[in-house]
Amino acid sequence: MKHVVILVTLLLALAGCATHRLPDPERSAIIEKFITTEQLEARNTISAFDLDSWTSLSDQYLIIRTSPFRSYLVKLTMRCSDIDYSPALLVYSRIPNTLSAGFDSVFTPDNHRFKCNISRIYPLSKAQNKSLITAVSPKAEDKPLQSAQEENMNASEPSTSKDL
Template sequence: MKNILLLVLVLLTLGGCATQRLSDPEKSAVIEKFITTENLEARNTISAFDMDSWTSLSDQYLILRTSPFRSYLVKLTMRCNDLNFSPSLLVYSRIPNTLSAGFDSVFTPDNHMFRCNISRIYPLSKTQNKALIAVVNPKAQDKPIEKSSDDNEDSISKDATGEDG
């Protein structure tokens, strides 16, 4: 009887320590509520755009950073399942140093043929950036980004430190 009681107590303790993960639809719902609550305004274009790093939040949302103080929540037009597992990201931009919703896209190095078009871009403050990551994906880490101006031209790749690779 003591062993069973001890086993139940240990299982309850371990169950309390386990963190629950949100599914991608749940993450998207939390992000959309965050957008509404924080009154984030979508921008069509970001000029002087020079990527530093990125963080995947779900299969439809990610954060792109240009510096520790400037970050953008990006919504993709469709789900891109490989973003959560890719170590790096390519950004296709029609106009150099500019990111435009509806025209530009992101994709992973492993899957050049499948581009994820950018639907909306929301500027985030440093506080909003931290709060959103803490709620949706607290274990998320910044990942390096690679740039591509055109599939037929040489792409410029940079790691997270900004050094040419």
């Protein structure tokens, strides 16, 4: 019995070391320091773009790509824990092909009633994008992005949704 407890404890310790995943508060602190260090300036709106892919950095930050050379760091108003583990993302935008801080939101297909409002949008260069992902989550992968446009703000379901 003693050997089993030691073995289980050892396996749990090794599994914890193997993940190399920083806790969300630490990842958010790295991202906020990056914003300050790189002197990123927030934009209110991104217009005339096609959503391509996304990468979750923490439960409050994600990167949305509109092309291989155009990416944006998006800060959410509050924590959205399901975004980090979702295979897909939906974007609610009041105006088609436009993303606006303070008005638009993101959510997951599994939890479409809980929308995470976008607080800030920061344009990133290709080098900044790569540097930020390496600093926060080196094993992060792009995920497909889904888009949802809703004409009626009070509607509970998106009126259209497309997989990209």
